[in-house]
Amino acid sequence: MEQKFPIKKVSLICAKGSIEDVYASLIMANGAVMEGIETNLFFTFFGMDAITKSRMDKLHTGVVGNPALRLPGGMRMPSLLGIIPGMEAFTSWMMKGQMEKLDIPPVSEFLDLITAGGGKIYACKTAVDMFKLKKEDLSDHVCGILTIGEFYEHAGGEGSQIIFT
């Protein structure tokens, strides 16, 4: 479909660290790269886990206070069940298995795909300072630690959009 004002650049912000929050950002970023759209992906606050080497492939999904979470078969999962030890790990394992079936890769491999296509991964300066992270703690995919001002500089241009997932 030909658009009069096509999207030429997207800058995505990922501020949360659960599987579903991080993958929303990753799928949108990778999809943009695949469409030939210039792509920036900026991680901040709890989203930092997705670009922290020791944590990026061990993300979990929250099982307490998530009213949309369902048990296999479709019944709502009561929040009280979520406090059972191992429930969060089990649910996260199930989520990852379902995604693998759809050929959705682990976080580190997803970042490989995005950067191979020219997508840029950035970390937030404030979050790096707040969580006392060092450059070497972060994944090699990260090409810079930006202040919010620098982020806006990178995000500018005709046909560009900022998306907060």
Add this chain to the structure above:
Amino acid sequence: MAQKTYAGVTVDVNEEGYFTNSSQWTKEIAVEIAKEEGIVLTGQHYAIMEFLRNRFTSGDPLSIRSINHSGVIDVKTFYQLFPGAPLKKATKIAGIPKPASCV
């Protein structure tokens, strides 16, 4: 259904120009479609297109991730071979439907 003529052969395509019958495709036709996309085909292009066609024929999903596991080329090279929107361009030139996957 729309039709297009490439290299003297009339083929069935959809409104976006993707083949609706992949058996009508030949390497000569691919050269012509590639020209429309501004691409000059090389051995590497044909090798990855053959991989994509085989995957399509066997009913496997066409994802960007599968390229890395193809053993033919890596994703970075894929982006260089088909600049812009590689999976869309590659499938169009390879005479198979546009991938329905989000990854």
